[in-house]
Amino acid sequence: MTRSDSAGYDYDVVIGGAGLAGSAAAILLARRGVRVALLERRSNPEAYKVLCTHSLTANAYPVLDELGLVPAIEKAGAVRNEARWHTRWGWIEPRAAPTGPGLPYAYNIRRSTLDPMIRSHAAETPGVDLLIGHQVTGLVRRAGRTVGVRAATPQGEREIRARLVVGADGKDSAVAKFAGVPARTHQNARFGYFAHFRDLPLHGGISHVWFLEPDMAYAFPNDDGVTVVAVLPDKKRLPAFRADLEGSFLDFFRALPDAPPIDFAERVTKITGTVDHPLHSRKPTAPGVAFIGDAALTGDPLWGVGCGWALQSAQWLTEAIAPAATGRGDLDRSLTVYARRHRRRLSGHQYLAADFAKARPFNPMERLMFSAAARDASMARHMHLFASRLIGPLRFLNPAALAKASAVNLRHRGAAGRSGPAA
Structure with a gap:
């Protein structure tokens, strides 16, 4: 239900995109007294992102804990994401020190499980209105700043006014397009294909990553006995790879050092992927607008960091702007704090990832x-x-x-x- 305050706002914050970043931000903001409209263009509340590593790196654990999702994630069968990495010098196998604490972890969990879970959690949070089937079609502007969105809905076009509009709508963000915030692009010299296999035996039951210089591959065990397998070769191999996609995919994986026996596993999805996945980054804010998740920064899928950064950026934005979003502070100054934190925490990682995306050997x-x-x-x-x-x-x-x-x-x-x- 739309509510208006004395300044003419229907909500304090309107968020475009109810995936990981958008749903997390909605929950965290609402808990701090912020009135949130959470817009999701897809009409199915069970919708989820398909092309993903399905991995939440350990940096995401504190956010999952604050959201209260850890028990539900573990109950759903998520796998703690310990990992081993193959290099030309042998396997890197991190283990806790004999007298020290355990290694930090988060989870591998399929987005078909996680996305509906966090979206439902947002819908149940007091202060959040989840608006399914609402697609942002434009922004409402006043005196040079954004003060709301226009959205296509099942009932027709509507206007929703808010102090802040948050773009959580992915790398091709409509909010960014309408706000005139361009993305800086770094080309990726690898292509990637993914498939899910059930009952794929993995050494130690943990994630495997292969650094083949320049090719890459990984196998991440997930909930319900399903392992996400990805191959990320140099684009020079693309024409031959595409000529026989299934055969090339399986042959690539079979040839990996100490490769798990993929022929004994059941493939439960088709092989999907992308032949062109550039790395994007945007300025995280504009007047009356903020970007989180892939809308702010899209990393290289070979590192499996996108989900973790989506959750972290939602938390950083919340911590920076929650009081100002309710009218109790300087919103522009708060957005500056968020933008500074986002750049400080992620720009170095993105720089190294963009350099490694050139598909070169180790420096x-x-x-x-x-x-x-x-x-x-x-x-x-x-x-x-x-x-x-x-x-x-x-x-x-x-x-x-x-x-x-x-x-x-x-x-x-x-x-x-x-x-x-x-x-």
């Missing part, structure tokens, strides 16, 4: 860190923190870590030299 710094992580338990844990996006590039490549990696590799070379040619 000298990567060779140093990955080889050390394959040879030393503490370096493997350090790699886990970075891959989970719990630390940024500066901490990952801090002087102490570089010195430790160098010492590990020097010891390895020394031991190899002493053991003779057979090493």
Whole structure:
């Protein structure tokens, strides 16, 4: 039900897109007293994102906990996302220190399970109006700033006014288009195909990632015994790959080092993918507008970080703007705080991802860190923190870590030299 306040707003915040980012933001804002209209263009409340890694990196766990979703996610059969990574130096297998805490984790869970869960949770949150079948068709502007949206609905066109409009509508954000906020694009020199398999045996029952330089692949176990398998080869291989998609997909996976026996698993989805998946980033705010999730930044799918960043950006926006969204503060200043935090936390990660998306071999710094992580338990844990996006590039490549990696590799070379040619 639409409600108006003395300033003529129907809501404090209107959010375009009821996926992970939009639903999380709606829940967190409403809990802080913000009146939220959550718009979803699809008419089916069970709708979900299909092309996804289906992985929530460990940086997302605090947000899931705040949302209160952890018990439901575990009950649904989500798999804690421990992982091992194959490199030319062997497997990197992070494990908790013998006397230390367990490794941070979040979950692998299919979006067909997760999206309806979080959307339903948003709909049940007091202060949130979930408006299914509402597609943003334009923005309402006043004195140079956005003050609402126009939306096509099952009942016809309507206008919804709010202090803030949030674009949570993906990389091709309609909100961004109507606000005139362009995306910066980094080309991706890999293509990707995904399929789901049931009962695929995985060593240790955990996620596997293969760094083949430049090709990539991974297998992520999910709920209901389903494993998401992805292959991400160099685009130079695309013409031959497309000539026999199913055969190429299976042959690629079979040829992986220590490949799980995919021929003994049941494929339960068709092979889907994208031949062109550039990395996008936008300025996170404009007057009266904010962007979260893929609408603000779209990463490379090979890293599996999009879901985690969607949830984190929803939390960062909430923490920055909640009081101002209800009229108790300077909204523009609050948006500046959010934009600064978003850039500080994610721009370094995106820079490295865009560089690696050129489908090149490891550079000298990567060779140093990955080889050390394959040879030393503490370096493997350090790699886990970075891959989970719990630390940024500066901490990952801090002087102490570089010195430790160098010492590990020097010891390895020394031991190899002493053991003779057979090493």
